[in-house]
Amino acid sequence: MRGVIMHAPGDVRVEDREVPAILEPTDAVLKVAAACVCGSDLWPYRGVEDVDGPSPMGHEYVGVVDQVGDEVRTVKVGDFVVGSFFASDNTCEICRAGYQTHCVQRQPGAATGAQSEYVRVPLADGTLVATPGQPDPELIPSLLAASDVLGTGWFGAVAAEVGPGKTVAVVGDGAVGLLGVLAARQLGAERIIAMSRHADRQALAREFGATDIVEERGDEGVARIKELTGGLGAHSTIEAVGTQESMMQAIRATRAGGHVGYVGVAHDVALPGEELFFSGVHLHGGPAPVRRFLPELIQLIWDRHIDPGKVFDLTLPLEQAAEGYRAMDERRAVKALLTP
Amino acid sequence: MRGVIMHAPGDVRVEDREVPAILEPTDAVLKVAAACVCGSDLWPYRGVEDVDGPSPMGHEYVGVVDQVGDEVRTVKVGDFVVGSFFASDNTCEICRAGYQTHCVQRQPGAATGAQSEYVRVPLADGTLVATPGQPDPELIPSLLAASDVLGTGWFGAVAAEVGPGKTVAVVGDGAVGLLGVLAARQLGAERIIAMSRHADRQALAREFGATDIVEERGDEGVARIKELTGGLGAHSTIEAVGTQESMMQAIRATRAGGHVGYVGVAHDVALPGEELFFSGVHLHGGPAPVRRFLPELIQLIWDRHIDPGKVFDLTLPLEQAAEGYRAMDERRAVKALLTP
Numbered sequence: 001m002r003g004v005i006m007h008a009p010g011d012v013r014v015e016d017r018e019v020p021a022i023l024e025p026t027d028a029v030l031k032v033a034a035a036c037v038c039g040s041d042l043w044p045y046r047g048v049e050d051v052d053g054p055s056p057m058g059h060e061y062v063g064v065v066d067q068v069g070d071e072v073r074t075v076k077v078g079d080f081v082v083g084s085f086f087a088s089d090n091t092c093e094i095c096r097a098g099y100q101t102h103c104v105q106r107q108p109g110a111a112t113g114a115q116s117e118y119v120r121v122p123l124a125d126g127t128l129v130a131t132p133g134q135p136d137p138e139l140i141p142s143l144l145a146a147s148d149v150l151g152t153g154w155f156g157a158v159a160a161e162v163g164p165g166k167t168v169a170v171v172g173d174g175a176v177g178l179l180g181v182l183a184a185r186q187l188g189a190e191r192i193i194a195m196s197r198h199a200d201r202q203a204l205a206r207e208f209g210a211t212d213i214v215e216e217r218g219d220e221g222v223a224r225i226k227e228l229t230g231g232l233g234a235h236s237t238i239e240a241v242g243t244q245e246s247m248m249q250a251i252r253a254t255r256a257g258g259h260v261g262y263v264g265v266a267h268d269v270a271l272p273g274e275e276l277f278f279s280g281v282h283l284h285g286g287p288a289p290v291r292r293f294l295p296e297l298i299q300l301i302w303d304r305h306i307d308p309g310k311v312f313d314l315t316l317p318l319e320q321a322a323e324g325y326r327a328m329d330e331r332r333a334v335k336a337l338l339t340p
Numbered sequence: 341m342r343g344v345i346m347h348a349p350g351d352v353r354v355e356d357r358e359v360p361a362i363l364e365p366t367d368a369v370l371k372v373a374a375a376c377v378c379g380s381d382l383w384p385y386r387g388v389e390d391v392d393g394p395s396p397m398g399h400e401y402v403g404v405v406d407q408v409g410d411e412v413r414t415v416k417v418g419d420f421v422v423g424s425f426f427a428s429d430n431t432c433e434i435c436r437a438g439y440q441t442h443c444v445q446r447q448p449g450a451a452t453g454a455q456s457e458y459v460r461v462p463l464a465d466g467t468l469v470a471t472p473g474q475p476d477p478e479l480i481p482s483l484l485a486a487s488d489v490l491g492t493g494w495f496g497a498v499a500a501e502v503g504p505g506k507t508v509a510v511v512g513d514g515a516v517g518l519l520g521v522l523a524a525r526q527l528g529a530e531r532i533i534a535m536s537r538h539a540d541r542q543a544l545a546r547e548f549g550a551t552d553i554v555e556e557r558g559d560e561g562v563a564r565i566k567e568l569t570g571g572l573g574a575h576s577t578i579e580a581v582g583t584q585e586s587m588m589q590a591i592r593a594t595r596a597g598g599h600v601g602y603v604g605v606a607h608d609v610a611l612p613g614e615e616l617f618f619s620g621v622h623l624h625g626g627p628a629p630v631r632r633f634l635p636e637l638i639q640l641i642w643d644r645h646i647d648p649g650k651v652f653d654l655t656l657p658l659e660q661a662a663e664g665y666r667a668m669d670e671r672r673a674v675k676a677l678l679t680p
Contacts, residue, residue, distance in 0.1 A: 094595065242617075269613020280441070283624070285617065
C-alpha cells in the first residue's frame with residue numbers, strides 16, 4: 001500500500017509500505033476513505049518539533065473496517081467508521097468521566113499513520129464509532145472533520161462553557177478555530193466574535209455563525225473585545241492557536257468568572273501566575289476527548305444540520321500529500337483532505 | 341482611636357489614628373469587634389511585597405455598624421455585620437455572576453484598615469451582611485473567619501468542584517487550607533486528603549473532616565496522592581499556598597478532567613503551558629468572592645453547624661498586634677485574632 005512518511009522537516013514522501021495487520025485482539029484495520037493534514041503536523045514539518053527518523057503521518061481518518069481482532073464487539077467488517085486521534089478503552093474511570101484522550105490505556109489512534117491506504121486502530125471498541133450506514137460521498141469531508149478538528153473545536157466550546165445568552169470570542173482562524181465558531185453556534189451562543197485578519201476565513205467564520213469579526217490582535221484585539229462587551233470581556237473564549245500571545249489574548253479577553261477553553265497545542269507557553277490569579281477566569285482544555293462527542297457529531301452531520309467539511313479547501317490524491325503540507329504551511333489552504 | 345500601621349517589613353506598630361468618617365453616601369463605619377492577621381499580611385511583613393510607606397493594615401473584620409451614609413439601605417446602625425476584604429456593589433453583571441471580588445466598582449473593603457478600633461467600609465450595601473442578631477461572644481471568631489479565610493477556603497472547594505463521592509486533596513495547611521478541608525466536608529466530599537507535616541495542623545485538619553494525611557511534598561506528595569487514588573489522582577484539589585511548587589503539586593495531584601481550585605495568592609508562579617495542556621485539569625481560582633458565600637456561611641455558623649473559628653490559636657488585644665505578626669511569621673500560630 002501507499003502511505004505518507006515524514007523524513008525530516010519539510011521532507012514528506014508517499015512511499016510503499018506494508019499493509020498493517022491485527023496485532024492485538026482489540027485492534028481493527030481500516031481501509032481509509034479519507035485522511036487529512038493537521039495543523040499539528042506542521043509543527044514537525046516546520047522543525048518546531050523534532051522528527052525522530054522516518055515517521056508515518058496522519059491521525060485523522062474515516063474509513064471502512066477491513067479486519068477486526070477477536071475481541072472487537074461494537075464495529076464489524078464493512079462498517080463505515082470515524083475514529084479519534086487517541087485510542088481509548090472508553091470503559092476506565094477517566095473515559096467514563098468523558099476524558100478519553102487521558103484514558104489509562106491511551107495510545108495513538110492511528111497507530112500506523114492515517115495518511116495511508118490502510119490504518120491499524122487499537123482499542124477499536126473504545127475508539128471507533130460506526131455511522132448509521134454507508135455515507136453519501138459528500139458527507140465524507142464532514143465525517144473526517146469530526147475525527148479531530150470539529151471534535152477539537154467542539155471541546156474548546158464545551159470547555160469554555162459556551163451556552164445560550166453568552167458572548168463567545170474565538171482566538172485563531174485555522175480549522176479548529178473556525179469549527180469552534182460552528183460549535184459555539186450549535187451550543188446556542190448569542191454572540192460569536194471571530195478574531196481573524198484573512199478575508200476568506202472571515203467569510204467562513206460568518207457562514208459558521210460568527211456575528212462579529214475582530215481583526216486586531218494582542219492588546220488591541222483584547223481592547224476591541226472589551227469594547228464589544230461593555231468593558232467586561234467575553235463570557236467564553238475559545239483559544240485555538242497555542243502560543244503565548246494567543247493564550248494571553250484569550251485570558252485577557254475573558255471576563256472574571258468567565259471560561260477559557262484552550263485547544264491549541266501549547267508551544268513555549270508560560271502562564272504568569274499573578275495575572276491568571278487576578279483574572280478570575282476558568283481555564284480548561286488540552287487534547288480534545290473527541291470520542292466523547294463523536295456519536296452526537298456524527299448524527300448532526302448525518303442529519304445535515306452541520307457542514308464542518310467546508311474547512312477542507314484543498315482536496316488531493318494521497319500521492320500529492322507533500323503539496324497538501326506545503327499549501328497549509330504557506331497558508332494557501334486552511335486544511336487539506338487526502339484521498340487514498 | 342488605635343490602629344495598626346506597617347512601616348516597613350517586620351515593623352508593625354499600633355498607633356493613634358483618626359476615627360474614620362463617612363466619605364461617600366454608600367459608606368459605613370464599623371466599630372470593630374474583632375480583626376485578625378492574614379497570611380497575605382505576611383508577604384509585606386517578610387519583605388516579599390513592597391511596603392509603600394506607612395500602611396494601615398487588616399482586611400478581615402466583624403463589628404457593629406456605627407455610622408452609615410445616606411444611601412445605605414441594607415444595614416443600619418447597631419447591626420452586627422460581617423464584611424468581605426473587597427468592597428463590591430453586588431449589583432453589576434460581574435457581581436450577579438458571583439464574582440464580587442472582580443466587581444466593576446471593586447475597591448478595598450476595609451478602606452481604612454481593619455486592625456483598628458473603627459473601620460470605614462465602602463459600598464456597604466454590597467459588601468456587608470448583617471447577622472440574624474447580636475452574636476454570642478463565642479461565635480465571633482467563626483464569624484470573623486467567614487470574612488476571609490473561611491470564605492477563601494470555601495471558594496477553593498467550590499472552584500475545585502468538590503462534591504459528593506469525590507476525593508479531594510488540599511495543598512497547604514494554613515488557615516485557608518484547613519478551612520478548605522472544612523468546606524470540602526460540608527460540600528459532601530467522600531475522601532479528604534490534607535497535605536501537612538505539622539502535628540497540630542494535622543489534628544485540626546482531621547477535626548475539620550480530613551480522612552487522610554499526606555506528609556510528603558512535591559513529587560513525593562503527588563506520588564502518595566496517586567497511590568491513594570488508584571493511580572488517577574484526586575477529583576478536586578484545593579491549592580492554598582500560592583508558590584510554584586504548590587501550584588504544580590496541585591495540578592499534578594489532580595486527575596485529567598478533575599478540578600484545581602487555587603486560592604493561595606500567586607507569587608512568582610509561571611505555569612508551563614505544555615504540562616498544563618496535557619494534564620487535562622480544570623483550573624479556577626483567584627481572590628475569593630467571599631460576598632457570594634457570606635449569607636450561607638453566616639447561617640451555618642449561627643446554627644453552630646461549623647466552627648471555623650478554631651483556626652484562631654492565638655488571641656491578643658489589638659495593642660499586641662506586633663506579637664500576632666511575629667507568631668504567625670515564626671509559625672508559632674496558625675492565625676492571630678486581635679480584639680480592639
